[in-house]
Amino acid sequence: MDDTQGGMDDEEALHGGNVSDEVVRVGRTVRKPWTRASPAVGALLTHLCERGYEAAPAWLGRDGRGRQCLEYVPGTTADRLPPMTVAELRRLGALIRRLHDLTADLPSFPALEWDVAVAPRRGEIVCHHDLGPWNLVRDTDSAAWTFIDWDNAGPGTRMGDLGYAAHGFVPLHPGGSPARDAVRLRALADGYGCDDAQRRELPDAVLHEVRGMHGLLVEGARTGRQPWARLHAEGHADHWGPAADYVKRHRHVWLAALTAPSLSVPDA
Missing domain, CATH: 3.30.200 (Phosphorylase Kinase; domain 1)
Known part of the structure; x- marks a missing residue:
């Protein structure tokens, strides 16, 4: 062959x-x-x-x-594995930081034709735009971590991409514990090496991304645009709408944890 x-x-x-x-x-x-x-x-x-x-x-x-x-990347997607530990969230943050630092050096990105689903606030760098557990392949044999499905990559913001990852990996989902979320989100931000301005931006960036996904699904259902209309019919908006409400209610808790001088973060 x-x-x-x-x-x-x-x-x-x-x-x-x-x-x-x-x-x-x-x-x-x-x-x-x-x-x-x-x-x-x-x-x-x-x-x-x-x-x-x-x-x-x-x-x-x-x-x-x-x-x-x-x-082809061998391994298992992270959505089929146990939730990440705090130490693994730090590793994830560092991996995303290196990605962003490298894409900032892609000189031609403003002139290329991208397909970004949720419009970013601005175009700082090239982002993956779908950094979720379903797009991280983990190989237990080699310990390699690989992001897949780059089709919606394009211009965006550092904290928007990190915020989207936080939604899926922390995770910031309805029914969670805001205090536990705060510890895990802080670990992700620490691994990324967020500065003070980025820490202050991150909770609102999460909200922008989650709200944007819900709006995309609702608009897809209204217009018939695929694949968003299909995903809406399958019930995906039933997650993203309440997730946006959850983030909006608790982002002040996470902002306090992100900007505190120190935070006790266990490795479990």
């Missing part, structure tokens, strides 16, 4: 994503539909690879059927 081309008999459907259709594994590669943003995503992943970023798959170009071709 030619691993760069692949045939129908060699393809294994990959499941778990909500947005991308027809994602398949062919040997050591993943094939996905080519989109208008694929050239920009390819430029981003190539940039990260050239600078030694370990948490992104290699970009392998376009296959003979016109699809994106990327490195």
Whole structure:
């Protein structure tokens, strides 16, 4: 088999994503539909690879059927694993910080065509825009962590990307404990190395991202825009709406924890 081309008999459907259709594994590669943003995503992943970023798959170009071709990453997505420990949240924050520092050096990003779902407040850097447990592959054999599904990458803010990650990984979900959330959010911010201004921005950035996702789903249901209309029909807005309310109610608790001179943060 030619691993760069692949045939129908060699393809294994990959499941778990909500947005991308027809994602398949062919040997050591993943094939996905080519989109208008694929050239920009390819430029981003190539940039990260050239600078030694370990948490992104290699970009392998376009296959003979016109699809994106990327490195297949073995492991399990974090949404199928126990919640991260505080120490792991620090590691996650550091991984996102390195990503952001590297994308800030991508010189062509304002001129590239991206496909960002939720409009950012401003364009500081190139963000992943979907840093959730469903898009972090963890390999227990090598201890490697790899972010996948970069199709919605594009200009955004550091705290917006980190805030979206906080929603999924802390997690900041309805029914949680605001005090426990505060400790875990502080660990994520400490791992990132947030300065004082970023710590003050982070709670509102979480709210912007969560509210934005809810609005996207509601608007998709109204207009029929896919895949958001389908996701709304499947009940995803029933999570994001209450999540936005939860973040709005408790962000003052998290702001106090983020800006406190010190906070006792256990490693569990």
